[in-house]
Amino acid sequence: MSRIVYVNGDYLPEDEARVSVFDRGFLFADGVYEVTSVLGGKLLDFAGHAKRLQRSLDELEMANPVTEDELLAIHRELVSRNGIEDGLVYLQVTRGAADRDFAYPKDAKPTLVLFTQSKPGLADSPVAKSGLKVISIPDIRWGRRDIKTVQLLYPSMGKMAAKKAGADDAWMIEDGFVTEGTSNNAYIVTGNRIITRHLGNEILHGITRAAVLRFAREAQMEVEERAFTLDEAKAADEAFITSASMFVMPVVEIDSVKLGDGTPGPVATRLREIYLEESRQAAV
Template identity: 50%
Template sequence: MPRTVYINGRYCAPEDATVSIFDRGLLFADAIYEVAGVINGKLLDFASHMQRLDRSLDEMRMPAPLTHDEILSVMRELVKRDQVEEGLVYMQISRGSTGDRDFLPPENMKPTVFMFAQHKSDVTRQEFQNGIKMISAPDIRWGRRDIKTVGLMGSVFAKWTAKEQGGAEVLMHQDGYVTEGGATSFYIIKDNTIITRPLSNDILHGCTRKALLKILEDGDIGLDERLYTLDEAHSADEAFITGASTFVCPVVQIDEAVLGTGKPGPVTRRLQDIYMDFIHKDAI
């Protein structure tokens, strides 16, 4: 079945969705994006993704090209047209094109917006069941990782390092402390307490992280948002990653260190159940 994408107000085939070579998204990575998970043909955590989108737009001093309702209806249309049961919808907004290359953009530019749906989730069913191995690498990204921009080569380099050493995801660290996964939020578990880095400009403010921590507020699993070292991660009881189409995925090995029994631990399994239960109810 031919794929349908959306660009600047129209639906078309991918090869007909064109942008100017002067688009600032291409020239400066002057663009932001969002990724919403899809399960049973429904969108996950939509309101939270829109909140983060607004924050990214504000930080980038860019106007919103579409309302949340308009975005919702385009995303739903793409999911429907491409018959996506499980996967994701990607949305990108760049500042647009001026017809020249200038570092400083003029005011009142017209943003370029495009979206597409994708059948592939970020983890396989096998990884979700059996857990993954992570490989550590220095975090070489820029200093505003809280803004979801498309300038992602730091993550691509880090993910290459992980892949070359047999890791499914990279675990990035800076100044001796863990930051996050290449495209995921990261957590360790020690003595029934989840430890994760607090929000700051050093990490992306994950929507899945936000939803999971909210669900946990009333439960019996502890939460400690603090800096922690790679050594602590190596000696954790359990670990896991989260993301819009990763959900809660167990981590069973970091570098040479096998965590616990080398199988997904009981707390991670519980978190998977709790989170999957939540999204099945919450999807729209």
């Protein structure tokens, strides 16, 4: 059965979906996106994703083509039509189609596209029991990483570099400090203290990050938001990443250096359990 996608107000079989070749998302990467996880047919952290979407649009002076309530209804309709039990909903908003010009067009209508990806057993990934291996790469992205734009070429290059090195992902380094992973926020644990980079233009303001830090503090875990170096990370007791699609995932090796005994640590393991439990209960 063909997957049903959403394009500018219409629900269509994916092979019938069309976007203009003049769309600025295609020509300039002039667009933003969000990914919301689905567990048990319900959406995780939807309100947070909707709020961040609006922030990204505002930062780029781009109009939102729908209200938050309308966006929620579209998400739910796609989940229903595609029979998604566990998976993802991807949404993208671009400035729309206009003749190619670097200046923003005055009368372009935003393009809104959504589609689903079925991921059975999304919360039961075996990687959570074995942990991730990461490499370090220089962070050469533009300076506004807090805006969730569709400019993802360098993160794609980073994931390919990790794959070629026999690793799972890459952590990006700027001035000796870890910024984030290619598609996730990065954390280390030292002496039971969770350390993760403070919010700023240098990293994406992760929705899962916010939830996990809240849950950690509620569980009386010590959290420190500051930049940490690559050397600190390699010497840490444990490490992990967070993202909408991987939730909390342990990191067991950085640049071939094993952390602890080379297995997922207790802090990351417990935070994953807490996040999944709490998020399932609050899912919409």
